[in-house]
Amino acid sequence: EAKKDSCFEKRKTQMASSSYFLVIALLALASWQTMASDPSPLQDFCVAENSSHVLVNGFVCKDPKDVKAEDFFLAAKLDMPRDTKANKVGSNVTLINVMRIPGLNTLGISLARIDYAPLGENPPHTHPRATEILTVLEGTLYVGFVTSNPDNKFLSKVLNKGDVFVFPEGLVHFQFNPNPYKPAVAIAALSSQNPGAITIANAVFGSKPAISDDVLAKAFQVEKKTVDWLQAQFWADNQN
Template sequence: MQIIKAKYLVRAVALLALAFSLTSAYDPSPLQDFCVAVKNPASAVFVNGKFWNDPKLATANDFFFSGLNVPRNTSNPLGSNVTAVNVDNLAGLNTLGISLAHIDFAPYGLNPPHTHPRGTEFIIVLEGTLYVGFVMSNGDGNRLFTKTLYPGDVLVFPIGLIHFQFNVGNTNAVAFAGLSSQNPGVITIAKAIFGSDPKINPDVLAKAFQVDKNLVGYLQKQFWSDNN
């Protein structure tokens, strides 16, 4: 009888752990109309990674962001510029579980392979022609999904998967992206691996990429541009 009870207990704990892992993988649902973030913690409550203000003190400006119609500077080595609108610059997004980004591309500009560890993304093209894609995880064979998108086209990048956008036209391109987190985060693969601080041991990278260590040293000495 004790063995049977122990089995049920182990199963219950496993199910609870699974449920917690599933629910904690996404932004929690708000329990109030809104939860405006504030930078000054005095007389504030800490929620979802931000201090939040008394809702009675909120104003329309807490939910307002302007200027995404202004083209951004794309004169960097990547030829792209990402303007993120998240809880860090739009306080009213706190606890709402969404954010967005405006992406400008120079001709043949690239938003390089990256991931958002805390959010699924969809992208809609407003101007130009983008070649976009994402790669499935190791267990699913690293299958590559790609599409060429034209104005009005939409593609979804599942949460956490490596994806990219490349302007294949000889004119500027503009896209908007929506993400399922107030702060989805971004990890640019090449910059994170070869531009980390401090540097990853070259022996580790040489073995991981199956290349000569001198090539790793060369890549680690490069300036890894940031388009955010």
């Protein structure tokens, strides 16, 4: 009987130890997920020193003694309409990130104004480093995003003036102006000083050098001549 009690206590100890290590692993994973975004500032600010030749994940800090109000300012004139006729997709994205305002360095936020021509769109794309929250200022937008594999669920909504929609970090999303007569305007905030943008069509069919048409024909289950035709198109860049 004493032997049985001893085995039972040993099993309890092993289970408790296993549970402890599982909790530690989960906490480590949660901590890693927390850190897998723009770094949090450890001081009031870290104004980007663009003239530095040191390469880090972000930008080197300017000496605080040399920081001035202009480091946090940009006369972007975001109240002014942008040209939406310069590319085939009929949209113009004006991004205000750390490259334009050095004071954004380490602050984990940026901003964009998006202008849409009638029937214009901001085509399917992703932001590898940011969640986006979008507000419609004028007009109507049809928006949506697709969840990751294996579900690939499509979630969409028609937005009117004043409506807000969120696109989770890294997911493919788009905005389209369904009105054939009136333009639309939106403002987007992004949770990174440098969110990045990967426009799907440009990346797949407009890469330099081109991805092999054998690879893309297999991936999209189409003939190689279809891929060749798509690769020969001019893939417009609407990022300004």
